[in-house]
Amino acid sequence: MERNRSRVSMWCECVEPARSASYMRCPMCPISVLPDSGVGLWAHGSSWSGTFALARQCFDRPIPAHVARKCADLLRSGGLPVLLALSTRDWQVARQVCLAPAFRDVLRWRHWTRIIAECFGRGACLLSFPVALYVVCFYTHLMLLYRSGPHDHMMSPAFQASLQGGLARITLGQPLEVAYGSQVTLRSAASRPIPCWLQSRKANYPVRYDSGRGSSHQQQVTCHHLKDVNNWWIVKNPSRAELSVGRPPHVVRHGDVVQLLHGMTSRFLNSHDVAAPLSPHAQEVSGYVDFNVSMHVQNLWKVDIINRVEDSQVWKTIVSEVRLVHVNTSAILKLSGSSLPDWAEGHAEVVADKVKGHKGGTTWTVEEHRYGTGKEREPQLYSSTSFDVERRISLWSKFIELQWRMLTVKQEDVEHKYSSTPLEWLTMDSNIVYWLHPCTNAQIHLIGNPLLWGVAKLSLLTYLIMAAIYLFRRRRGIIDLTDDVWERFVSVGVMCVGGWLFNFAPFVLTDKRLFLYHYLPALVFLHLLGPVLLEHLHAHVLSKDQHRLMLLVCAWAALACAFLSYCAFRPLTYGSPELSADGLRALKWRRSWDILYRWSESPERHAPCGRTALLTNI
Incomplete structure (x- = not known):
């Protein structure tokens, strides 16, 4: 061992050999001496098939046969990959090889090349492949499960409209572009997991709220979790009296100012400097009633399309996410998230709030849409609508929305029949029923052995x-x-x-x-x-x-x-x-x-x- 260490010091200038049971390692370069097999040079990750070509490059002459045999023997014995192995009597040649600049440069180049290759290889195996597998699983899921289900309401209207049987059945064939005279239902994008729609009805705010503050006593505007005829609104052109869609339709674009007329009560969506019932920092939203008092009508709203591609973007059914900005006060129509008292039958509170950015509750989507004719409006509102399924969102958009919903959706407060606690998992006190045959006792459970x-x-x-x-x-x-x-x-x-x-x-x-x-x-x-x-x-x-x-x-x-x-x-x-x-x-x-x-x-x-x-x- 001592003799080999002295020989190493002659051919490796940077050596400070580390003792080991089987080798001495140079701490400055990927070279080691194998004391029990003579003098040897090796590097991790090197294939021995290219060993002899590298040695010829450094020696400028062929490798002796006994050196080749030594390399092969070391490889077959299960040792580390050998770059170059020499018998003890060839240590003078090894010294020349180690001191050759070409040999040292090749070693360092191969060392960093191997590190980079390993990084890419491990990144591909540990990151790219799992991500690809994850995406493929959801791709298969979305391709095979294309029908509507009981929890579709947790997704956006555009997602629901792409499924067979649910919202697609209701919105099939309805117009894509919202125009002046359109009859629409507005769904809040923040209502998760249970959706709600902007609604008004023949009921006024109480003269005084429970807190003692006074109200406008005008018609209530709320957000309701059920679909009914009171969810319909008519998009009206402030400069015209007609409530029907012209020929050709005059479409509404980003930045246009509109009025929203409630279909059943003919009250305009209005806001003014009166505190909201449960959110005193925000303005009350109401259906305007003229009580001949000093409270003038303020019913103009500017359409702000959030996901627009250009400034002249057309307001579209299902696809467009819009904010309605009150022209007089610059407040934005918003779902506050609070539930109103019994006088509003527990509906969700809608306010006009001066918020900055695209905060939750300020985004609305047109879900159902028809072009109004201006005649016999009430029968039209009661009739069923019939989004073209060819205009549905892409599969990649579905994937991104599904991941976002999984991360952000809030679950309902009610307990699920088959929900359980971690302690029940340990004691096997719970099971889940997945399927029951409609006529027999055949059924499928998730239950442990x-x-x-x-x-x-x-x-x-x-x-x-x-x-x-x-x-x-x-x-x-x-x-x-x-x-x-x-x-x-x-x-x-x-x-x-x-x-x-x-x-x-x-x-x-x-x-x-x-x-x-x-x-x-x-x-x-x-x-x-x-x-x-x-x-x-x-x-x-x-x-x-x-x-x-x-x-x-x-x-x-x-x-x-x-x-x-x-x-x-x-x-x-x-x-x-x-x-x-x-x-x-x-x-x-x-x-x-x-x-x-x-x-x-x-x-x-x-x-x-x-x-x-x-x-x-x-």
């Missing part, structure tokens, strides 16, 4: 107890495990127990509605812990063959029971085979499980769908 979930919890408990015992004994100087085995035991805990905590603990701290499927990522780590713990007990804890044999028998028995449990619960997890009501009752191992079943007077034969009684076993 009781035995596998029990083994997972037992593995966690066993590991924690063993870790506590090991630490207590090591503190007292009693070493039960060698350093290698102890490091492996700790690494298992960091990965499995740490992974379980990392995926489980955030749900304990969150106040959002939770379901059983939120626990599945954490459960995977406990399933990984079980086999590793079994191997540790067999190899390092149990010393007698009889005890090891008993452990193996218990392990095989647990696997057999897990398989039997899978077979027993397969009708609930896969919906097949169908079970009778008594068979379903037998699978109800926990009183909290919600298992649905049907019964008929004749147990041998299922009753017809229309005459079957549906029972929820609670």
